[in-house]
Amino acid sequence: MNQVKIGRFIAAMRKQQHLTQREFAELLGVSDKTVSKWECGNGMPELSYMQSVCKILQIDLNELFSGERLTDTDYKKKAEENMMNLIEEAESLKKNIVGGSVLGTADDIEMDKYEVHRTNTAFWSTAGNELLGATALPAWGNFFPSEDKLRLLGDLTGKSVLEIGCGGGHSLKYAADSGAAGLYGLDISEEQIGRAWEYLASQGINAKLVCSPMEEECGLPADYFDLVYSVYGIGWTTDLNRTFERVRSYLKKDGIFVFGWSHPIHKCVSIEKGRLVFDNSYFNEKWYSANIGDREIMLSNRMMSTYVNALADSGFVIEKLVEEIDRERAAASGSDFGRKALMLPTVFVIRARKG
Ligand SMILES: C[S@@+](CC[C@H](N)C(=O)[O-])C[C@H]1O[C@@H](n2cnc3c(N)ncnc32)[C@H](O)[C@@H]1O
Structure with missing residues (x-):
């Protein structure tokens, strides 16, 4: 997943909605530092905020994970790519269980x-x-x-x-x-x-x-x-x-x-x-x-x-x-x-x- 691309996309979509970082953060109930972190590509919105982010920015989840607006033709392809990225990421975050x-x-x-x-x-x-x-x-x-x-x-x-x-x-x-x-x-x-x-x-x-x-x-x-x-x-x-x-x-x-x-x-x-x-x-x-x-x-x-x-x-x-x-x-x-x-x-x- 390209966090930098996603961050730039969030910033662009926020501006399109005429929102400052602070206003966007207030709507979500997070700090403006958190929004800045996402926009700089240093982290993704947590799962619990993703739907609200999409609603406010008027994008969908597939576009959020792709970091770009999607046309009907590339929508399915991108959805599959995003799904594979998420599976790979979950795999790399696997837990290490040793003993108890x-x-x-x-x-x-x-x-x-x-x-x-x-x-x-x-x-x-x-x-x-x-x-x-x-x-x-x-x-x-x-x-x-x-x-x-x-x-x-x-x-x-x-x-x-x-x-x-x-x-x-x-x-x-x-x-x-x-x-x-x-x-x-x-x-x-x-x-x-x-x-x-x-x-x-x-x-x-x-x-x-x-x-x-x-x-x-x-x-x-x-x-x-x-x-x-x-x-x-x-x-x-x-x-x-x-x-x-x-x-x-x-x-x-x-x-x-x-x-x-x-x-x-x-x-x-x-x-x-x-x-x-x-x-x-x-x-x-x-x-x-x-x-x-x-x-x-x-x-x-x-x-x-x-x-x-x-x-x-x-x-x-x-x-x-x-x-x-x-x-x-x-x-x-x-x-x-x-x-x-x-x-x-x-x-x-x-x-x-x-x-
Ligand atoms: C859990 S301890 C075993 C404890 C042992 N059953 C006892 O009664 O105290 C595992 C041991 O395997 C050894 N070990 C790890 N890799 C090894 C290897 N490649 N060849 C031989 N011993 C190894 C470690 O140094 C460690 O002492």
Whole structure:
């Protein structure tokens, strides 16, 4: 939408009605500064004023969005153009939903692997896991039934396990407490590895920790692990297929891979005045950059079929896909996030076997 053209058009039409900026502003019930802002191309009248603007200036909405008088011949063409512009604008204003929070707008980016790694490493090196809520076992995510109830990891006694995106090491502690014998963790952030190391050492737990992007070769042993798991880790990858192929290579025959991530439908819907509103297309898998507090993250929203097909392409057999909600906890929370969780899944967990 060409705001400068629209601004000039508003000014011209106002003058044609022999109105000063102040008189026009008074008729609308806005300040003359607001009118000046529109006319300089620094903003559009809000939706609630658009009809009054058109009525006073004796133009219609299609002419307002086009920034010009329209003849019958170009009317339909312009209406279609304006409609497409509005859809594109709504798309670019899509909201960024991370965990339980709606965090303002997200800007589409061209994905550059190194830039994504640099940005997300900086985020995780300075931010604590608490920013995104429940991201360590036994929790798989907010309002999702806990691992103690679901038992998706199976019996860990004596098992060799690897966590992808091990963060501060709290899920590794859970695996150790559940009887796992050989513990490995992988994370892109040296600071997170340091935190995990300190935390596990303070608990008397011995683990091997590797600092690397999950997508890359990092020296982890092949055909070695009984279980690879990840809690809010996998979605950070820049290359899902490559990551799943790596995970498969680390597993023994019939080894198990379990991971949980934010449900793709959850990222599309926000709650406004108690009602669920679609803010983002489910089909939109573009990479975006957004801010949590004053720190930037880079992510993409993948569809459920993208995860499922990448697993199949990498030689996994899916044993279970869980989209449950702990309804009692969601209802008791009294929060918008809880109300949303009662209506759609906020988290999913997949258990797959190396085929
Ligand atoms: C939500 S935290 C995981 C917390 C963890 N489950 C726990 O128990 O504390 C996500 C982790 O993924 C890591 N990460 C982000 N991008 C990564 C990548 N490309 N490769 C490996 N780890 C990555 C981050 O550094 C962060 O520690």
